[in-house]
Amino acid sequence: MSKVSKRPVIRMPTAAEDKAITAAAKSDPDAQPLTPTQLKAMVPLRSLRGRPKSENKKLLISVRYSPEVVAYFKSTGEGWQSRMDGVLRQYVSRHSRSA
Incomplete structure (x- = not known):
């Protein structure tokens, strides 16, 4: 039963x-x-649950970095992945202007 x-x-x-x-x-x-x-x-x-939706949605990918690069960014503390993204964005903006 x-x-x-x-x-x-x-x-x-x-x-x-x-x-x-x-x-x-x-x-x-x-x-x-x-x-x-x-x-x-x-x-x-229900509409308030979770993290707020970002206007700039990021893509989930798998990538490999050298241990020195990862160690450096991790040593900068919490938010290291966002800082790494910022550095890569700067690189893209600098190099896309000259192209």
């Missing part, structure tokens, strides 16, 4: 119960209902 439990039944409040809940919320200064402006500003949590 399956051990999956049945979903609980969700019972919506009646109009009278809803009115009582709203009145109780309005009387509590620490639990005020959201204003229409606040509700409009809300976004689904």
